Amino acid sequence: MGGSLVRPVVLILSMYVFLKFVVPNIPGSAPLPSSLIFLYLMLTTTGIVIFATLSRESKDAFFAPILNFLTGENIGAMQAARYGFLILFPLLVGWQTYGSTATSDAPPAENRTIHPAPPGEYTGLSNPVSKTPENIMQGKGFYAAFCSPCHGGKFDGKGPAARGFNPPPANFSDPTTIAMLQESYLFWRIKKGGVGLPIEGMPWKSAMPRWEVELPDEWIWKIIMGEYDGAHQSPRTWE
Amino acid sequence: MKPANQIRQWVSGVGAVTVAALMLSGAAPGLAQESESVSVSAPMVKGALPVDDPNAAIWSTAKQAKFPMSPQVHWPNRILETTVKDVSVRALHDGTQVAVLLEYADPTEDPDDAAAIEFMVGDKKAHFAHGQPMAQVEGGPVNIWYWKNKDKKGVDMNAQGFGTLKIQTHQDVKATGAFSNGTWKVVFTRPLATEHTAEDTQLALGGFINIAFAVWDGRKDGSGDLVEKGSQKAVSSWWYFRAEAPPDYSGYYYAAFAAALALGFQFVLIRKLKKGQAA
Numbered sequence: 001m002g003g004s005l006v007r008p009v010v011l012i013l014s015m016y017v018f019l020k021f022v023v024p025n026i027p028g029s030a031p032l033p034s035s036l037i038f039l040y041l042m043l044t045t046t047g048i049v050i051f052a053t054l055s056r057e058s059k060d061a062f063f064a065p066i067l068n069f070l071t072g073e074n075i076g077a078m079q080a081a082r083y084g085f086l087i088l089f090p091l092l093v094g095w096q097t098y099g100s101t102a103t104s105d106a107p108p109a110e111n112r113t114i115h116p117a118p119p120g121e122y123t124g125l126s127n128p129v130s131k132t133p134e135n136i137m138q139g140k141g142f143y144a145a146f147c148s149p150c151h152g153g154k155f156d157g158k159g160p161a162a163r164g165f166n167p168p169p170a171n172f173s174d175p176t177t178i179a180m181l182q183e184s185y186l187f188w189r190i191k192k193g194g195v196g197l198p199i200e201g202m203p204w205k206s207a208m209p210r211w212e213v214e215l216p217d218e219w220i221w222k223i224i225m226g227e228y229d230g231a232h233q234s235p236r237t238w239e
Numbered sequence: 240m241k242p243a244n245q246i247r248q249w250v251s252g253v254g255a256v257t258v259a260a261l262m263l264s265g266a267a268p269g270l271a272q273e274s275e276s277v278s279v280s281a282p283m284v285k286g287a288l289p290v291d292d293p294n295a296a297i298w299s300t301a302k303q304a305k306f307p308m309s310p311q312v313h314w315p316n317r318i319l320e321t322t323v324k325d326v327s328v329r330a331l332h333d334g335t336q337v338a339v340l341l342e343y344a345d346p347t348e349d350p351d352d353a354a355a356i357e358f359m360v361g362d363k364k365a366h367f368a369h370g371q372p373m374a375q376v377e378g379g380p381v382n383i384w385y386w387k388n389k390d391k392k393g394v395d396m397n398a399q400g401f402g403t404l405k406i407q408t409h410q411d412v413k414a415t416g417a418f419s420n421g422t423w424k425v426v427f428t429r430p431l432a433t434e435h436t437a438e439d440t441q442l443a444l445g446g447f448i449n450i451a452f453a454v455w456d457g458r459k460d461g462s463g464d465l466v467e468k469g470s471q472k473a474v475s476s477w478w479y480f481r482a483e484a485p486p487d488y489s490g491y492y493y494a495a496f497a498a499a500l501a502l503g504f505q506f507v508l509i510r511k512l513k514k515g516q517a518a
Contacts, residue, residue: 071512086505094498102490107278107447107479149312149319161319164309166476194313195366196374203373204364205477207313214315 004061008048015044112167113200115181118188125184129221139226142219146211147227155231165207172231179233186224186235191217276304278479279450281330281337288331288338293417293424298340301329306452308473313368314401318471322346322456326354326475332431332482337442339427343454348418350389351457351465354425358382358440358480359449360397367451367477369398382440384427386414388457393427397438407438431482445484449477 019040024031032040052062068075069082129135144153149161150169157171170177178186188196194206211220228235282301289295306328310321327342341354359365363379366372370381380399386392393414398404411433416425431442440448452475455467467473 067512067516070509071516089505090498090501093501094494097497098490098494101493103445103484103487105280107481149310161310161312163324164307164473164475166478192374195371198375202364203376204366204378207309207368207476209313 004052005065008052008062011048012041012044016041110202112202112205114167115185116198116201118185122184122188124182125187127183127187127221127224129218129225131225135222136225136229139222139224140230141226142215142223143226143230146215147223150207155227167202167205169207172227172233175233178228178231178235180236182237183221183224183228183235186227187217187220190220190223276306276478278447278481279304279328279330279339281332281339281480281482283444283483283485284331284333286333288333288336288428290336290338290413290426290428291415293340293342293415293426294419297331298329301331301340303342304328304478306475306478308452308454308475311368311453311470311472311474313474314371314470316470318467321454321467321471321473322458323454323473326452326454328452330480330482332442332444334444335430336428337431337482341423341425341427341452341454343423344421345418345423345454345456346421347458348388348423349457349459351387351455351468352416352418352423353385353387353455353457354416354423355383355385355453356427357384357451357453359477360438360440361436365399365449367474369401369404371400380438382438384412384414384429386416386425386427388416388418391415393429395429395439407435409433409435409438411435411439442480442482444482447479447481450480451475451477 016037019032019037023029049062051058053059069078069085072078075082143151148159150159150165151157151172152159152162152169155172157169157174159169162169172178189208191210191212193210193212194208195203195210197203197206215223224235280302284297284300289297304327306326308321308323308326310318312319322345323343325343328339329342330337330339332338339356341356343354345352357367358381359370360380360382364373364376365379365381369383370378372378378399380397383396383398383404385394385396387394393410393412395407395410395412396404397407411429413428414425416423418424429439431444433439433441442448454473455471456473458466460466
């Protein structure tokens with residue numbers, strides 16, 4: 001009797017598990033917003049109901065267990081589940097309504113782009129300073145003097161001046177920072193600083209200095225070399 | 240009824256309830272997560288605000304937020320180490336005035352000890368370092384409320400870029416500090432709204448605005464010069480501030496109404512189904 005409902009229930013549950021837990025783990029994917037999951041589950045349910053009501057037999061087979069669950073007599077232990085459902089359903093509707101109408105205590109969500117696109121004139125610039133051990137050493141010296149207070153002596157973003165800053169200073173030893181960027185990108189970020197970011201990078205929050213007013217370009221290129229070497233990373237290339 | 244049938248019914252019954260719960264909770268808000276402070280919330284109080292009293296008992300009714308501080312390294316003249324590492328903040332309002340209490344550890348009381356609160360003004364975003372110009376975004380000014388121990392008063396200021404700090408002609412900010420056992424408590428007070436909307440931040444009830452903090456330890460070095468002065472200070476990033484709106488219970492009314500509707504729907508449906516079966 002109840003067998004005809006098992007398949008739809010399993011189908012909807014699997015759909016939920018797939019959307020909630022499988023989709024976010026597909027490479028290049030991201031967690032789905034709950035409103036989208038809700039929409040997909042509604043579509044799945046609608047599909048199931050349409051399929052189940054195509055013929056009179058399938059319709060009866062589909063609704064009989066629901067009807068029995070809601071109105072049947074002598075259903076034994078199911079009685080408790082019925083009352084549970086009848087109490088739970090209005091409560092869930094109330095909770096859902098509260099959630100969507102109550103005023104939120106959370107501050108506005110911030111979606112800051114960590115590595116926004118650089119201005120055109122900075123793409124594809126190559127480091128004009130030759131990569132000699134002396135230049136790398138000099139770059140590391142400049143790094144220690146100008147960058148390490150925030151980005152850290154260990155290139156991990158944990159310098160003594162870092163604690164109050166939000167967003168936090170970049171951790172160069174993390175493979176998702178400078179290892180994913182070209183030297184020209186770093187040149188732009190160091191030269192123009194936080195205030196040089198486009199709007200999606202939220203320039204008003206960044207404490208990164210605009211080093212172009214204090215350091216010559218050659219020093220900046222040397223700092224970039226010292227930074228990659230010290231953090232044991234390599235710049236991204238076009239190849 | 241056969242046991243196998245009963246089990247199947249159980250599975251589908253429990254499954255149906257689970258599915259309904261999943262679908263309904265799909266769009267429900269997630270549970271609140273405990274995290275570091277990101278905002279200061281000022282509850283509304285009845286009666287007088289503790290404008291002159293950093294030690295008033297009523298301050299404990301406001302939730303304390305704590306923000307980390309950094310030495311100001313963003314622009315010259317920089318400083319690489321500052322005394323104050325964190326600032327704790329509480330705030331209250333009475334519907335017309337707001338009072339903000341800053342609390343921080345400082346081993347000694349000095350005449351030049353000072354603290355400031357910074358806000359954005361209007362709709363334009365302003366850089367946290369005195370609203371300095373941004374290359375790709377048109378920024379706005381910042382409103383700075385400043386207090387210095389030896390001056391014994393609050394100062395209302397504006398800036399939009401380095402070297403543009405200006406004391407306003409109309410002073411709306413009051414401030415008073417109390418030092419005890421290595422802790423400064425400084426209260427800033429101002430009307431929630433002012434007439435000078437281009438210079439003063441406006442605190443609309445319920446709305447989030449940006450806030451930042453700065454602190455100067457007024458100690459002197461061996462040669463008698465101030466260690467922390469001007470741009471050499473401890474600073475915070477932008478965080479949020481909100482003067483809470485009076486409590487709003489409409490969410491509960493809507494929820495109760497919706498639950499009653501759902502209950503009524505169930506009642507009608509089951510009656511209808513039973514009638515159908517009887518026929």
